[in-house]
Amino acid sequence: MSDVLAIHGARKVFGSTTALDGAELSLKRGEWLGLLGPNGAGKTTLVKSIAGRVRLDAGTMTLLGEPISGTARGDSDVRERLGVVPQDLALYPALTARENLEAFAALHGIDRSTRRDRVNWALDWTGLADRAREPVKRFSGGMKRRLNIACSILHEPEVILLDEPTVGVDPQSRQRIWEMLRLLQEGGASLLLTTHQLDEAQQVCERIVIIDHGRSIADGPFQELVEQTIGTSRRIQVEVDGETVFEQIDDVAAELPALLDRLRADGKPIGDIHVESPTLQAVFIHLTGRELRE
Amino acid sequence: MIGTICHVSWLNLKRDYVALCLTFVLPIVFFSIFASIFGGMGAAVGGGGGSSAMGIIVVDEDQTEISRRFVEAVNSQEALDVAEAPRRTDENPHPEPFTRESARQHVRQGGAPIAVIIPAGFSETFGNFVNSGADVDLVYDAANPIAQPTVAGLLQAAAFMAAPDILMENGLEQFDAAGGMLTDDQRAIMQQLKPFLRGEQPWSGKNDEPADEPVGGAATDVAGASPPEAFQGLVVVNAIRARAVEDEDGGEGPDMTAYYAAGISVMFLLFSMAGVAGTLLEEEERGTLERLLTTKLGMGTFLAGQWLFFALIGVLQIILMFVWGAVMFDLDLWSPNHLAGFAAMTLVTGGAAASFGIMLATVCRSRAQLGGISTVVILIMSALGGSMVPRFVMPEFMDTTAKFTFNGWALDGYLKVFWYDDPGQSLASSLASIIPEITVLAAATVVFLGLARLMARRWEAI
Numbered sequence: 001m002s003d004v005l006a007i008h009g010a011r012k013v014f015g016s017t018t019a020l021d022g023a024e025l026s027l028k029r030g031e032w033l034g035l036l037g038p039n040g041a042g043k044t045t046l047v048k049s050i051a052g053r054v055r056l057d058a059g060t061m062t063l064l065g066e067p068i069s070g071t072a073r074g075d076s077d078v079r080e081r082l083g084v085v086p087q088d089l090a091l092y093p094a095l096t097a098r099e100n101l102e103a104f105a106a107l108h109g110i111d112r113s114t115r116r117d118r119v120n121w122a123l124d125w126t127g128l129a130d131r132a133r134e135p136v137k138r139f140s141g142g143m144k145r146r147l148n149i150a151c152s153i154l155h156e157p158e159v160i161l162l163d164e165p166t167v168g169v170d171p172q173s174r175q176r177i178w179e180m181l182r183l184l185q186e187g188g189a190s191l192l193l194t195t196h197q198l199d200e201a202q203q204v205c206e207r208i209v210i211i212d213h214g215r216s217i218a219d220g221p222f223q224e225l226v227e228q229t230i231g232t233s234r235r236i237q238v239e240v241d242g243e244t245v246f247e248q249i250d251d252v253a254a255e256l257p258a259l260l261d262r263l264r265a266d267g268k269p270i271g272d273i274h275v276e277s278p279t280l281q282a283v284f285i286h287l288t289g290r291e292l293r294e
Numbered sequence: 295m296i297g298t299i300c301h302v303s304w305l306n307l308k309r310d311y312v313a314l315c316l317t318f319v320l321p322i323v324f325f326s327i328f329a330s331i332f333g334g335m336g337a338a339v340g341g342g343g344g345s346s347a348m349g350i351i352v353v354d355e356d357q358t359e360i361s362r363r364f365v366e367a368v369n370s371q372e373a374l375d376v377a378e379a380p381r382r383t384d385e386n387p388h389p390e391p392f393t394r395e396s397a398r399q400h401v402r403q404g405g406a407p408i409a410v411i412i413p414a415g416f417s418e419t420f421g422n423f424v425n426s427g428a429d430v431d432l433v434y435d436a437a438n439p440i441a442q443p444t445v446a447g448l449l450q451a452a453a454f455m456a457a458p459d460i461l462m463e464n465g466l467e468q469f470d471a472a473g474g475m476l477t478d479d480q481r482a483i484m485q486q487l488k489p490f491l492r493g494e495q496p497w498s499g500k501n502d503e504p505a506d507e508p509v510g511g512a513a514t515d516v517a518g519a520s521p522p523e524a525f526q527g528l529v530v531v532n533a534i535r536a537r538a539v540e541d542e543d544g545g546e547g548p549d550m551t552a553y554y555a556a557g558i559s560v561m562f563l564l565f566s567m568a569g570v571a572g573t574l575l576e577e578e579e580r581g582t583l584e585r586l587l588t589t590k591l592g593m594g595t596f597l598a599g600q601w602l603f604f605a606l607i608g609v610l611q612i613i614l615m616f617v618w619g620a621v622m623f624d625l626d627l628w629s630p631n632h633l634a635g636f637a638a639m640t641l642v643t644g645g646a647a648a649s650f651g652i653m654l655a656t657v658c659r660s661r662a663q664l665g666g667i668s669t670v671v672i673l674i675m676s677a678l679g680g681s682m683v684p685r686f687v688m689p690e691f692m693d694t695t696a697k698f699t700f701n702g703w704a705l706d707g708y709l710k711v712f713w714y715d716d717p718g719q720s721l722a723s724s725l726a727s728i729i730p731e732i733t734v735l736a737a738a739t740v741v742f743l744g745l746a747r748l749m750a751r752r753w754e755a756i
Contacts, residue, residue, distance in 0.1 A: 016754075038559060051587065051588050052586065052587075052588065053584065053756070055755055055756065056353035079588075082588075084585070084588040086581055086584055086585050086588075087579075087581075087583070088580070088581030088584070089585060090580060090581035090582045091580075091582070092582065093580075104585070104589065106592050107586060107589035108589050108590060109589075109590045151585070152585070152588075205553065
């Protein structure tokens with residue numbers, strides 16, 4: 001798969017704060033990439049620089065094979081193939097869902113003849129067709145989130161940046177949003193997602209990039225990250241004679257039978273055995289530490 | 295608990311420099327402005343200060359020693375700044391002295407609030423205590439209701455100062471003529487005057503209605519005068535509206551409605567524009583501006599769209615205000631010259647106000663800041679520009695200051711259309727008279743929008 005987005009050596013300094021310090025990132029065509037990092041790691045700065053809202057001090061970016069600068073104006077042609085879903089609910093609350101969609105469709109340059117079809121498609125896609133004529137201020141958080149995404153992809157972008165698209169919504173709405181995004185990916189779009197929902201990122205993202213202190217510190221599919229960080233070590237939870245025993249073993253296939261033999265040799269009855277699977281959260285903490293970030 | 299609340303509130307205020315200034319500096323600024331206006335006004339109309347004297351025109355048609363001495367006495371009044379000819383300019387290095395007509399035109403066009411005309415024959419009746427005194431014509435602009443009575447009073451003072459020798463000479467002559475034993479005729483005149491002096495009988499018009507009975511010369515004049523003219527000191531001031539000759543129907547002509555419609559509408563327009571321009575900051579706070587700028591929309595286009603919308607709102611607001619004035623207060627809006635001038639002024643005023651609002655919004659970091667700053671700036675401009683206090687009550691330097699305000703130019707333009715218009719003027723020359731105001735307001739639009747664009751860079755890529 002070819003890269004639709006590539007960033008090398010991205011550097012950005014705000015006053016005395018270094019937001020990006022040589023960050024690297026690539027997104028392949030049709031891929032769903034998760035960009036993770038603690039607060040202040042540089043995720044939003046990186047996304048904003050791709051969106052043309054932050055001008056890099058150093059580094060290069062290419063979007064769909066064309067070099068892009070940090071400003072939207074100079075790269076307007078190629079950026080028309082980019083969709084940016086902001087973290088804020090950037091909607092007009094007094095306008096209806098349809099009016100919001102129509103407004104952003106017009107601003108994305110969708111001509112009048114196809115605008116109506118695209119808006120109708122978006123209303124169906126978000127499940128808001130029956131609420132199309134209601135002012136957005138009456139919507140629930142989940143409905144607003146869905147509409148927020150829809151307003152950014154009306155022009156059928158090939159690359160979509162999503163900055164925490166599920167923040168503050170209930171599990172049902174989150175599920176619906178993942179389904180919506182899955183449809184976009186199936187339609188050929190490449191997705192770059194930032195999120196703090198690590199369990200969901202683990203499930204939906206094909207590849208993960210972890211960024212900290214403005215630098216990319218891990219990049220790869222989840223299993224690969226697990227191998228790079230936690231390795232084959234697993235925690236085993238065994239119930240022995242009514243008590244739970246924890247054991248850390250490096251190789252489950254080789255060491256688990258030996259562990260069980262040892263426990264059996266003590267003559268105590270063995271109950272449930274549970275091998276704890278590594279999580280993205282464990283990988284994340286392993287890489288970024290437990291120190292609180294403000 | 296209460297102490298903690300107070301402490302937290304103080305910390306909040308202390309760390310918000312704008313709020314701090316609004317709280318403590320604003321009252322001082324306002325006090326200073328109003329003190330300047332009204333302190334200066336006292337000097338201007340009461341004879342207090344030199345530099346803030348009221349500029350008036352004097353035309354001496356009598357050209358006698360007495361009239362010249364009278365002009366000198368008027369000139370010596372500290373509250374008055376007398377001009378007998380237009381100011382010298384490069385185009386007109388030797389201006390001709392004002393004539394009655396040129397003085398009237400000058401007043402009519404707002405060049406001066408008053409013209410004092412000393413008619414031929416002034417010296418013949420000057421200092422005559424029996425007659426009602428020498429006539430002086432006062433051509434005034436009804437837009438300035440204070441200047442006429444003020445100058446009329448000062449003329450009396452000047453008359454007393456002008457020629458004390460003449461007054462003494464005339465007084466003695468009249469005492470000699472009327473002194474001694476009163477004749478039957480004199481007694482009859484005295485009897486005849488008593489009811490008028492006591493206010494028991496209304497005075498009849500001196501010029502319009504002949505006295506009921508033929509009586510002696512001096513007494514006839516006095517008896518025939520109307521109350522205000524019956525005791526008018528040494529000079530009889532004939533107040534003449536600068537526009538009186540143009541009011542064919544004898545009506546009052548344009549009233550102050552036009553002035554206040556213009557003044558109030560411009561001030562409120564600015565407040566409205568600052569209010570609607572706050573939506574720019576709302577866009578930023580809501581995040582929609584961020585999203586808009588990731589679409590095909592550029593910042594320039596965004597600002598242009600906002601400006602157009604605000605300008606339309608502004609134009610609509612002014613139209614409503616003037617139509618209301620026309621319907622409810624008989625403001626003459628519908629004549630072709632007024633309508634054309636109004637349309638031109640309203641378009642540029644609405645445009646300039648919109649760009650001013652946008653500029654303010656781009657300067658401010660929050661809606662709270664915008665609310666505070668716009669209130670201060672607009673109130674100051676309105677005070678200086680004449681929206682709150684008519685400029686004719688201000689001293690001259692304040693009038694000059696008004697030229698640095700949006701309100702000053704907008705108000706001047708509307709006043710030219712509705713107040714200083716010439717009914718006989720062609721549409722083209724009527725519109726030509728407001729070219730300076732249109733030019734300045736259009737230039738202000740460009741400058742404000744340019745500044746707004748510059749300040750809006752903070753919303754673009756950082």
